[in-house]
Amino acid sequence: MKKAEAMQRLSECLRLQRYSRNTIKVYSEWLDRYINFLVGCHAETIEEKMGQFLTRIVTQDHVSASTQKQALCAIIYFYKRVLGMEIGDISFLRSKRPVRLPEVFSRQEVWRVLDRLDGEGWLWGAIMYGCGLRLEECCSLRIKDVDIDRRLIIVRQGKGNKDRVVPLPTLLIEPLQKQIRKLEELHARYAAARVPVSLPDKLDKKYPNAPYSWEWFWLFPAAGPCVDPKWEGKLYHVHNTAVQKRVRRAVLAARIPKKAGCHTFRHSFATHWLENAEGNHEIALKRLQELLGHKDVKPTMVYLHLLPKLDNVASPLDCRKAA
Structure with missing residues (x-):
């Protein structure tokens, strides 16, 4: 599936389930970043690719725990709701949520x-x-x-x-x-x-x-x-x-x-x-x-x-x- 088609299908699915404009925008941005990451990723399974991406945004981009969770939800939604695929256990470095x-x-x-x-x-x-x-x-x-x-x-x-x-x-x-x-x-x-x-x-x-x-x-x-x-x-x-x-x-x-x-x-x-x-x-x-x-x-x-x-x-x- 091409990137443009994936983005379009994600947007249509989110609108069908009456997600807000802000959620559609944020989920689309994360899918865009994830697809760009996959170009240079050499992991074999989907779970490994997701794990590497979620670890990278913490170690290199220094995102917060809530932002990492947002990225996780966006990618899982794409695989489960748009592609109809089940995701197994994902191993990644979790950002700590400060109080x-x-x-x-x-x-x-x-x-x-x-x-x-x-x-x-x-x-x-x-x-x-x-x-x-x-x-x-x-x-x-x-x-x-x-x-x-x-x-x-x-x-x-x-x-x-x-x-x-x-x-x-x-x-x-x-x-x-x-x-x-x-x-x-x-x-x-x-x-x-x-x-x-x-x-x-x-x-x-x-x-x-x-x-x-x-x-x-x-x-x-x-x-x-x-x-x-x-x-x-x-x-x-x-x-x-x-x-x-x-x-x-x-x-x-x-x-x-x-x-x-x-x-x-x-x-x-x-x-x-x-x-x-x-x-x-x-x-x-x-x-x-x-x-x-x-x-x-x-x-x-x-x-x-x-x-x-x-x-x-x-x-x-x-x-x-x-x-």
Whole structure:
């Protein structure tokens, strides 16, 4: 099988199973690197070839443990799902996964950053911090996903292509109402000019009027429709990088000495939510897992390590006695 055909079949299989665009892009990149590696590889079996490749990206490219695992998943998916081949035991040098705690804002730091954002920028930060949304989930919200009467935000097609519901903070109600009122005129102009918004799963073919309807309009639309003919002049949501740059500028302006960005709001939401939770931590973790959209409770448990510990034993530094 030629390289172009292999890449095409992988992409088609991933799309058929409704994998996200980012996953398709990453898996395709790893398959491309793996095929290029096979040109100079002299191993006999598939398992040996995979083992050598996975070892090489650690020893020569110095990738992290999670990146190596990502490469492993991409290659196994290609062999099992695309080629229909079973893979035996693979022997390779595994990169060690270091124990890292996420960077978290203090409550005061959150407001120092938000105070340096305005308009849509403030809404982006407030939604990510107040609801625990990922960057992509925040950018891709539509009008129909915000239920102000029930005080809910519905996250559609989150990580793992899963939907979930999160509570809407009271402080966000008035700014969101203002944002929605501002979008009414913009939507009317685009609808009159027959500029469609992009829809998932080819819904525009099934419902031809849906791309021009109010409920499908973006809560945070891009500055204008896409000019690339490949995207058929559709209107997309604000680009992730635009949000990241604006938040990063606010962090620097607030003079916060942390490696912080958009995802720090989500980490801060989880940590502060646990601090506010009362009762059994086991029950609180289960609820937080649902709010964050985690498949397993293990990634949620890391936030327990970030909670302030109550310890009655004083530090030796605080026990200095007067001479």
